[in-house]
Amino acid sequence: MNNILPELQVVVLGLFRRLDLILASAGIGAAAIQLARGIANGSIISLLFGVFSLVPCAFWLLMRAPEQPVPGLRNSSRRLFFLFTIGFWVLFIASLLVLYQRLDPYLRPPSYLVAVALMAGVLACEALCSARRTSWPILLQIILLGILISWSQVVNYSGMVGMDPWFHQMFTNHLIENHHLAEDYYYAHFPIFHLLIGQTAILTGLDYKVATLFSVSLVQIVCNVLFVYLFAVTIFRNQVVGVLAALMVILSPYHIYMSYWSIPNGFAAIFIMIALYLIFHRREGSPVFAMLLGLFLGTLILTHTISALCMAIVLFVAWGASTFHRRFYVGGGKNCVPFFLPIIFTATMLAWWFWDTTTMGTLSGLLAESFNFHYFQVTGAPARLMDYVLAPVEVAYNNLGLFLPLFFSLIGIFSMIMEKGTSRQFVAAFIGLAPFGITISAFVIGIAIIPDRWFYFSGLLLGGPLALAILLVGGPWITRRKIISLVIPVLIVTVFAFLAITNPIADHWDPLISPNSTRTALFESEIDAFHTVAGFSQSPIKTDRYYAMSQKWVRNVTIPFDDEIYPRDYERLSGYLVLVRGIVEDGPFTLYSVPYRLDYSLDSDLSSAGFSQVYDSPTVRGYLLQR
Numbered sequence: 001m002n003n004i005l006p007e008l009q010v011v012v013l014g015l016f017r018r019l020d021l022i023l024a025s026a027g028i029g030a031a032a033i034q035l036a037r038g039i040a041n042g043s044i045i046s047l048l049f050g051v052f053s054l055v056p057c058a059f060w061l062l063m064r065a066p067e068q069p070v071p072g073l074r075n076s077s078r079r080l081f082f083l084f085t086i087g088f089w090v091l092f093i094a095s096l097l098v099l100y101q102r103l104d105p106y107l108r109p110p111s112y113l114v115a116v117a118l119m120a121g122v123l124a125c126e127a128l129c130s131a132r133r134t135s136w137p138i139l140l141q142i143i144l145l146g147i148l149i150s151w152s153q154v155v156n157y158s159g160m161v162g163m164d165p166w167f168h169q170m171f172t173n174h175l176i177e178n179h180h181l182a183e184d185y186y187y188a189h190f191p192i193f194h195l196l197i198g199q200t201a202i203l204t205g206l207d208y209k210v211a212t213l214f215s216v217s218l219v220q221i222v223c224n225v226l227f228v229y230l231f232a233v234t235i236f237r238n239q240v241v242g243v244l245a246a247l248m249v250i251l252s253p254y255h256i257y258m259s260y261w262s263i264p265n266g267f268a269a270i271f272i273m274i275a276l277y278l279i280f281h282r283r284e285g286s287p288v289f290a291m292l293l294g295l296f297l298g299t300l301i302l303t304h305t306i307s308a309l310c311m312a313i314v315l316f317v318a319w320g321a322s323t324f325h326r327r328f329y330v331g332g333g334k335n336c337v338p339f340f341l342p343i344i345f346t347a348t349m350l351a352w353w354f355w356d357t358t359t360m361g362t363l364s365g366l367l368a369e370s371f372n373f374h375y376f377q378v379t380g381a382p383a384r385l386m387d388y389v390l391a392p393v394e395v396a397y398n399n400l401g402l403f404l405p406l407f408f409s410l411i412g413i414f415s416m417i418m419e420k421g422t423s424r425q426f427v428a429a430f431i432g433l434a435p436f437g438i439t440i441s442a443f444v445i446g447i448a449i450i451p452d453r454w455f456y457f458s459g460l461l462l463g464g465p466l467a468l469a470i471l472l473v474g475g476p477w478i479t480r481r482k483i484i485s486l487v488i489p490v491l492i493v494t495v496f497a498f499l500a501i502t503n504p505i506a507d508h509w510d511p512l513i514s515p516n517s518t519r520t521a522l523f524e525s526e527i528d529a530f531h532t533v534a535g536f537s538q539s540p541i542k543t544d545r546y547y548a549m550s551q552k553w554v555r556n557v558t559i560p561f562d563d564e565i566y567p568r569d570y571e572r573l574s575g576y577l578v579l580v581r582g583i584v585e586d587g588p589f590t591l592y593s594v595p596y597r598l599d600y601s602l603d604s605d606l607s608s609a610g611f612s613q614v615y616d617s618p619t620v621r622g623y624l625l626q627r
Contacts, residue, residue, distance in 0.1 A: 021064070024057040027053050027056070055407075106157070116145070123142060124244065142247050146255075157521045158524040161508060172208055191302070232464040241467045242467075252500065253402055264304045266456060269307050272461075316346075322426075435461055439458050474487075516595045540559060579623075606623045
């Protein structure tokens, strides 16, 4: 018996030291389950998950080696680097000219999207032949690329893009006009986002939208690029991985989304990356480090609850992973993340939440009502409408750019948790896996708190593993054909870039690529029409959901007409002024929570029901029932 226990301990220790193989094998099993589930239920998402899980896990099991070569042109000439740099600026200027000369002011031409994807490929070439002294010029180009991708979707509209920004515009304008926070709203207790925009608007005289771009959006892009790079270099000791990590984060669909759909949650995430960099780069006993870390973690708590919750989870996962690595891999030493750090942060976060009853009420509502994938679906929607699905090809393409990079990063994760990996890499791997697991759970088992936000966190924290995975795929060719080992990463980056920037999350309205994507912005004529009608109408206004829910923060006189339009019960519209946008007649619009197309003419139905047209413009028509 005494001899069996030591032998069992050796076996268990050996298994733990092959954790990458265990996880890859488990991934193969999970992929098989998802494929079977997809075939049985006809679920495109399950089939995609099965394929996306199978490919990286199978690649790792087949290509795993004790030494993983990373391609690069470390001794390349400056001439080659400057050639790629010139190529980037040529494409950058060309894309600006394409935007300037486009025929439709609200749509970005396909040639622009191709140019952006090629710019990403050129930046990958620059990264592969970069040295430490050339990394910073590449990071500047990555920042410009991020600005170009996100701001090009905002500047062509006179109003806000998205739904939430209309509320935040109202809240910030109230702050500027009344010199105090509106206490009736939840964000009065988390004001950092609005204070920054308000301060920028006051100092520069810019309106809310432009002030947001030059404050929150710009800070978000710049800080995420810089601190993702610094964090990756700290973890991998390799500037090529750092530059590629920054590039892939900028190309993440939800990072693009959060850069033009500016909300506190997206802005708060920059403090997560800053705090992680400080933690992994800290010097023991440094008071400056303690002050900086306390400042950024405190600011995070005061900016948004979900981001603070993510930080708490990440800190506990980092401590657990560090303890595991110390116990089974190195047999001693100090933790990368001391236990007191997640404890103090979580205690401070909970103390603020419990002190603020509004916050606790909101979080309780999330836990009680929204602990599922369908948090953003409107209650009361007909059950059969929730089953409304897009064409399989469109569903597959829309999810390809969203999930493929996340699953592809598993190759980098497996490499980081190999026995040869450092403690920092091991811990960073599980830091990335934490939000990724929460994201996937929303789709697989339907459990997550606002899963859309965790996509964004996953894209940030998996930037390093994704960059490493891209390089490792080209690694096996280094000893045979080095040029192929360099071409493969560049092709992967280019393809991922095109899939990302054409994804409906990152490209909020593109009927050519996603015919059923709904437009979450208003034409100037639609905004003018609302102001005109709301100015003279004595009746409350009913209109489509996006029009109603966005403009209620301008004038609180709008109500969605979903309950009347879907069953075609027009009698219930009596007493309301009904506004019908052209998009409701001609294309998909948001009905309850899904993109929907009418198979009849709403204008004709209203006229037949006795409604008279009282307003007409090129994009909006108004109807009133005459008694």
